[in-house]
Amino acid sequence: MVFSSEPVVRLDKACVFQGITAILQDVSFDIDKDEFVFLIGRTGSGKSSLLKTLYADLPLKMGYGKIVGYDLQKIKTKEVPFLRRKLGIVFQDFQLFTDRTVAENLYFVMRATGWKDKSKMKTRMVEVLMRVGLGGAATKMPHQLSGGEQQRVVIARALLNHPSILLADEPTGNLDPEVADGIFKLFQEINKQGTAVLMATHNHDLLNKYPYRILKCEKGKLLDSKTSEIVT
Numbered sequence: 761m762v763f764s765s766e767p768v769v770r771l772d773k774a775c776v777f778q779g780i781t782a783i784l785q786d787v788s789f790d791i792d793k794d795e796f797v798f799l800i801g802r803t804g805s806g807k808s809s810l811l812k813t814l815y816a817d818l819p820l821k822m823g824y825g826k827i828v829g830y831d832l833q834k835i836k837t838k839e840v841p842f843l844r845r846k847l848g849i850v851f852q853d854f855q856l857f858t859d860r861t862v863a864e865n866l867y868f869v870m871r872a873t874g875w876k877d878k879s880k881m882k883t884r885m886v887e888v889l890m891r892v893g894l895g896g897a898a899t900k901m902p903h904q905l906s907g908g909e910q911q912r913v914v915i916a917r918a919l920l921n922h923p924s925i926l927l928a929d930e931p932t933g934n935l936d937p938e939v940a941d942g943i944f945k946l947f948q949e950i951n952k953q954g955t956a957v958l959m960a961t962h963n964h965d966l967l968n969k970y971p972y973r974i975l976k977c978e979k980g981k982l983l984d985s986k987t988s989e990i991v992t
């Protein structure tokens with residue numbers, strides 16, 4: 761249970777590992793439930809590894825980590841799907857099933873996350889598609905949609921279970937600037953309605969345009985614009 765005063769994410773002196781290699785050390789930060797936070801840093805600096813640690817794809821071996829009420833050091837393998845239900849995860853490559861419709865893509869995730877009631881599933885499917893501006897796309901196949909529309913479906917999919925936070929790894933990376941801007945604005949709207957966002961990006965235009973908090977991976981450390989000067 762996430763209480764209103766509790767941050768959605770808290771890392772304290774955490775270490776991010778890939779195998780036995782420490783990628784980031786002494787990582788400490790909180791993300792509150794209404795925050796929008798950029799995650800930046802050069803290629804290979806550890807952004808994806810940090811996100812993977814947050815959704816328990818990489819184990820937290822050192823330090824403290826808690827996300828949406830789950831202790832990342834103590835979490836058991838069988839609990840990981842329940843953690844992921846409370847997170848919305850969005851990647852750069854769309855990862856939709858190409859052989860089934862948009863609706864079937866969403867139903868697949870709903871079934872996998874415990875939804876059973878067909879009429880509730882349909883209502884939620886329609887709701888999330890409306891939410892991302894794709895009300896008419898349910899019966900379309902992914903290849904009938906543009907890249908930006910496919911990414912909207914992925915965001916709709918991430919919203920299905922009312923996540924407390926969206927973790928996005930370069931969600932606009934493969935899109936042309938105008939489309940990317942639309943996707944970014946969608947993340948902002950979702951954030952304004954009470955979902956925290958942590959977005960890894962290389963897009964400097966976004967950083968210049970939107971003065972959100974920044975976390976930066978640099979030389980094995982994580983800098984926080986809340987507490988230090990950050991050069992983007």
Ligand SMILES: Nc1ncnc2c1ncn2[C@@H]1O[C@H](COP(=O)(O)OP(=O)(O)OP(=O)(O)O)[C@@H](O)[C@H]1O
Nearest residue numbers: 778779783801802803804805806807808809810977
């Ligand atoms: N599966 C893996 N096994 C071992 N090392 C890995 C693995 N994935 C990434 N690494 C290493 O971890 C370090 C951080 O990589 P990571 O992908 O987290 O960086 P990133 O900041 O997300 O980069 P990019 O901006 O290119 O996505 C790099 O040195 C990379 O080579």
